[in-house]
Amino acid sequence: MPTQYALVGIPNCGKTVLFNGLTGSNAKIANYAGVTVDRRAGKLIAHDDIEIIDLPGTYSLHSTSLDEQVTRDAVLGKIERRPDGIIAVADATNLRMSLRMILELKTLGLPMVVSLNMADVAQSRGLQIDIKTLSEKLGVPVLLTAAVRADDVKAVREAVAQMPRHQDNQIQPDVIFLEKKLGQLDTQTLYAQADDILQAAVLQNMALPNWHKKLDAFLLHPALGIPILLTILLLIFQAVYAWAEPVMTWIEEGFAWLGAWVSSTLPEGILADLLVNGVIAGVGGVLVFLPQITILFAFILLLEDSGYLPRAAFMLDNVLAKTGLSGRSFIPLLSSFACAVPAVMAARTINNPRERLVTIAIAPVLTCSARLPVYALIIGAIIPEKTVWGVFNLQGLTLFGLYLAGIVSAAAVALVLKWWAKREGNVQQFPLLMELPTFRIPNFRHIARSLWERVAAFLKRAGTIIFALSVILWAMTTFPAAPEGATGAAIDYSLAGMLGKAIQPIFEPLGFTWQMCIAMIPGMAAREVVVAALGTVYAVGAESEEAISSALSPIVASDWGLPTAFAFLAWYIYAPMCLATLATIRRETKSTLHTWLITGYLFVLAYVFAFLTYQVTKGLM
Numbered sequence: 224m225p226t227q228y229a230l231v232g233i234p235n236c237g238k239t240v241l242f243n244g245l246t247g248s249n250a251k252i253a254n255y256a257g258v259t260v261d262r263r264a265g266k267l268i269a270h271d272d273i274e275i276i277d278l279p280g281t282y283s284l285h286s287t288s289l290d291e292q293v294t295r296d297a298v299l300g301k302i303e304r305r306p307d308g309i310i311a312v313a314d315a316t317n318l319r320m321s322l323r324m325i326l327e328l329k330t331l332g333l334p335m336v337v338s339l340n341m342a343d344v345a346q347s348r349g350l351q352i353d354i355k356t357l358s359e360k361l362g363v364p365v366l367l368t369a370a371v372r373a374d375d376v377k378a379v380r381e382a383v384a385q386m387p388r389h390q391d392n393q394i395q396p397d398v399i400f401l402e403k404k405l406g407q408l409d410t411q412t413l414y415a416q417a418d419d420i421l422q423a424a425v426l427q428n429m430a431l432p433n434w435h436k437k438l439d440a441f442l443l444h445p446a447l448g449i450p451i452l453l454t455i456l457l458l459i460f461q462a463v464y465a466w467a468e469p470v471m472t473w474i475e476e477g478f479a480w481l482g483a484w485v486s487s488t489l490p491e492g493i494l495a496d497l498l499v500n501g502v503i504a505g506v507g508g509v510l511v512f513l514p515q516i517t518i519l520f521a522f523i524l525l526l527e528d529s530g531y532l533p534r535a536a537f538m539l540d541n542v543l544a545k546t547g548l549s550g551r552s553f554i555p556l557l558s559s560f561a562c563a564v565p566a567v568m569a570a571r572t573i574n575n576p577r578e579r580l581v582t583i584a585i586a587p588v589l590t591c592s593a594r595l596p597v598y599a600l601i602i603g604a605i606i607p608e609k610t611v612w613g614v615f616n617l618q619g620l621t622l623f624g625l626y627l628a629g630i631v632s633a634a635a636v637a638l639v640l641k642w643w644a645k646r647e648g649n650v651q652q653f654p655l656l657m658e659l660p661t662f663r664i665p666n667f668r669h670i671a672r673s674l675w676e677r678v679a680a681f682l683k684r685a686g687t688i689i690f691a692l693s694v695i696l697w698a699m700t701t702f703p704a705a706p707e708g709a710t711g712a713a714i715d716y717s718l719a720g721m722l723g724k725a726i727q728p729i730f731e732p733l734g735f736t737w738q739m740c741i742a743m744i745p746g747m748a749a750r751e752v753v754v755a756a757l758g759t760v761y762a763v764g765a766e767s768e769e770a771i772s773s774a775l776s777p778i779v780a781s782d783w784g785l786p787t788a789f790a791f792l793a794w795y796i797y798a799p800m801c802l803a804t805l806a807t808i809r810r811e812t813k814s815t816l817h818t819w820l821i822t823g824y825l826f827v828l829a830y831v832f833a834f835l836t837y838q839v840t841k842g843l844m
């Protein structure tokens with residue numbers, strides 16, 4: 224059995240950075256509390272028999288939210304067996320809280336080393352600390368570290384390798400006894416002990432630099448704060464359009480060239496058709512959006528690592544309170560702009576059950592990155608590329624509007640749920656208590672690494688699931704072949720053609736074509752697949768011989784018409800068609816009823832809004 228050591232400490236002190244360094248993993252890191260919400264294990268580099276466990280941050284083992292519960296249960300040995308030792312991570316820029324936590328951890332009676340982290344930041348702000356005294360007072364070895372420096376991680380690794388190993392006949396203490404011991408701890412006494420230690424070990428306190436105070440005064444300004452936040456978001460969408468454009472053109476031309484090359488090299492027939500209309504049209508259709516997704520992720524990562532996000536949560540606390548939520552929901556909700564799956568998991572940090580459930584319910588309405596290709600395709604096809612009011616790119620503005628539509632809808636749903644809960648007398652609201660992390664220059668190595676990881680994940684999806692679904696769809700659109708002497712297009716006689724036409728009546732009132740109906744089915748695996756699927760369906764059905772490869776937009780522009788295109792956008796603001804999200808909601812809420820209710824309301828909203836959009840736009844034209 225491997226020896227297990229658990230990383231424990233207050234939120235945002237660098238546990239996961241250390242975990243990644245110790246084990247060579249790539250777990251998510253960001254500059255706010257509540258990033259890690261689940262237990263994660265990895266093998267210590269160069270020591271195969273030692274397992275390191277990363278845990279959610281917590282200020283105390285008296286847990287109040289689900290993520291803190293994970294940490295408490297893990298160290299008490301309620302999840303698996305008890306760890307054989309603790310690597311306590313302390314934040315040098317937040318010593319009092321960290322020490323209190325370490326004193327509490329000592330109650331567990333496990334072997335322990337302390338990594339006093341964020342040393343680089345603390346030192347640059349003038350902190351001087353006597354490590355030897357600190358270590359003596361705490362009665363455990365203390366290492367001064369900056370988890371972002373490889374040498375420091377190595378020092379921790381060596382210290383960890385010195386800790387006692389697991390022995391199979393080790394006696395496990397009684398959990399009830401430990402819980403009782405923890406319950407007897409008195410917070411005031413712990414703080415008093417921590418203060419005594421600080422008195423002895425801190426030679427000079429740190430001070431926040433002037434620029435930090437000025438930056439905070441500006442970004443948290445009572446009147447300017449929210450306009451600044453909106454400006455930052457608007458600039459991001461502008462960048463998504465303006466900077467991605469040239470690269471997208473290259474990719475598009477590259478795939479067009481590839482398609483033409485395959486068509487001219489291979490003999491005309493089934494193989495060439497599969498490659499050009501199935502694979503190149505499908506995979507190329509999605510890959511075109513890689514630059515936009517990369518830019519969006521880069522900005523999200525930058526914001527995450529800077530320390531700005533919790534400040535946004537703080538400013539929006541009042542606004543969110545009106546909808547029955549609080550600033551606590553902000554970060555989970557923000558994660559849903561990348562993907563609803565981690566967002567639903569991040570809701571674990573919310574301790575009020577109703578607030579948590581509402582957050583989970585509205586997370587899928589916020590625009591995830593997989594919807595970006597769908598939006599971008601339609602915007603590219605129907606919104607002219609021009610500059611309005613001198614500075615704004617109209618396409619970027621439309622995209623911003625769609626994101627805004629998601630946000631407003633989410634708020635409206637939360638409001639309705641608040642009204643509902645109020646009728647049942649079930650609304651309790653608590654003021655937000657949260658610690659604002661200090662601003663830090665983002666760590667560009669981390670950002671580059673995380674960005675690459677996400678880009679690689681997108682590429683991998685294009686190469687696996689999107690590839691496979693494109694091939695399957697191609698087969699469905701090609702077979703069975705048209706009978707001798709058929710008059711219609713060959714695709715009309717295919718399996719996909721028949722299926723699409725069978726489903727279409729349901730979506731007729733929304734103006735959807737049967738090709739769209741077909742494309743939405745594989746789109747359930749991942750939303751961006753719908754674009755790949757449209758590429759394949761239209762490529763196979765193309766009248767002309769030449770490959771259309773990734774140039775979907777002209778088809779959308781000519782074939783759909785404005786009402787249909789707008790209705791499809793409206794549909795995708797809500798569309799619950801992401802199996803991964805629904806599965807996560809089921810797992811996190813542990814309720815089939817809630818999962819069905821959430822799916823149902825999303826479906827109804829999608830249908831109603833797409834219907835209204837289609838009918839109104841048609842009426843106006």
Ligand SMILES: Nc1nc2c(ncn2[C@@H]2O[C@H](COP(=O)(O)OP(=O)(O)OP(=O)(O)O)[C@@H](O)[C@H]2O)c(=O)[nH]1
Nearest residue numbers: 234235236237238239240253257258259280369370
């Ligand atoms: N400058 C500096 N930054 C650090 C150091 N350790 C971590 N960070 C940064 O601190 C932030 C928090 O790091 P995480 O590893 O996510 O913190 P965590 O303790 O796992 O946080 P939770 O999972 O939310 O409890 C990130 O922005 C890191 O880049 C350090 O030693 N020096």
Ligand SMILES: [Mg+2]
Nearest residue numbers: 238239258259
């Ligand atoms: Mg973490």
